[in-house]
Amino acid sequence: MTTWTTEQVIQLAPDAASAKAAKPLASAAKWQLRETDGNALWGLCKGSGSKPYQTRVDLAEPAFKCSCPSRKFPCKHSLALMLLHASDAVGFGQNTPPPWVQEWLDSRAERASRQAARAEKTTAPDPEAQAKRATRRESRVEQGVTELQRWLGDVIREGLAELPAKPYGFWSTTAARMVDAQAPGLAGRVNRLAGLVGRGEDWSGCCLAALGELHLLTRAWSGLAALPDDLQTGIRGLVGETRSRESVLAGEPVVDCWAVLATSLSENQEGMFTQRIWLRGMATGYAALLLNFAHRSQRASLPMAYAPPRMLAGSLYFYPGITPLRALGGELEFAGDLAELPGQSILDATTAYRELRRENPFLGSWPLVLAAVAVSVRDRRFWLSDGAHQVPTDPRFQDWRLLAVSGGEPVTVFGLWNGESLFPRGVFGAGRYTVLAEGGDADLG
8 A cells, every 4th residue: 555644745735825725624524534445545525515525546646636626736635635644544444436436546547558558559760760850950959059159159259247238038039049959958058047147146157157068068069979978968968859768768777765855846938847856776875866847737647656755666767978867767666754864974975076077067956965964054044064064055045944953963964066055955854854945956957
């Protein structure tokens, strides 16, 4: 039977308001019926109408359905039913699903079967057609890179002081041309560069560093053939070349017990959601990032089983590159909750980052786990110290739970390090893992 803790259920909430609204409903008095067969939950929740809301939850994925009119997913009733089960599982009657639940479960199974059948019928791509498409794309990207190099030259010649006065179209037009050139990675970097202008005291220094990295990336593309194979693969990925899921899954799996340390969900102006899931191998020490995308209308298709501090045993398949980080999940099974979190000293962790940066100059934020660090506050910033060394947190990080969990004692902190500061995403103290505020991964696409 798949089990969910209260903290994991709260992580499934689409927003803070839904989580808050669900808590009062997580009471036996609010439910006329609450049952389970070990794989699913269902219940009848008293609402404002004459008929109770029919709420169903498939625990494995999880998946939800409720007869309430809410357009949030999952709704407060689904969250409340899971919260009630997490706190009082023995209060649920053991039964076979009634027709209104079984029909939903059957429809889900049938849909999964159809998807599997379609996948089997997928014909192998024509190698010759693939080669032609690749050649056309290379030509378009080359034209886009040449145009971007001219644009970068104009920006530098005019000077950074002119950037705050640039209209929105100055950035959006260039980004759109990179998308047209089939280089969405370059488009994303242009948009992030626009977001740095005028932000913070050292915005000009941040912009200059971003411009330099963008220039280096375009030069690397122009000299791609002379680079090592793994760096070529990394450059292609940064520019925006995608790899098929099948090709990644054809690689060698990394088997471990993976701790889910953080998740985030963001939406862009086009209504496209990006889900990021941060994992860490307990035996290998490998860091992994699962990326999932879905349009607003398909948000329910995003996987929801990855909730901190879950442990998942099984395999991941890493995308190739000089510093592999992004991965695809293979066969993974629930393996309990995080009971300990091994980490490194500040010196060892930051030194390892510098070595990775030396191998890959385009390395952005990188996940670190810092062990036995004390938390303090100076100049409106949190600082982490292990006695021998200290690092500041990102100025945007203002989640005071970091200090509260530490309580003056050393803790283990998981966060994203950009070479200068850490954006904490979780803290392990007193045998408990607490998820902190989202952020720190804006440079990861």
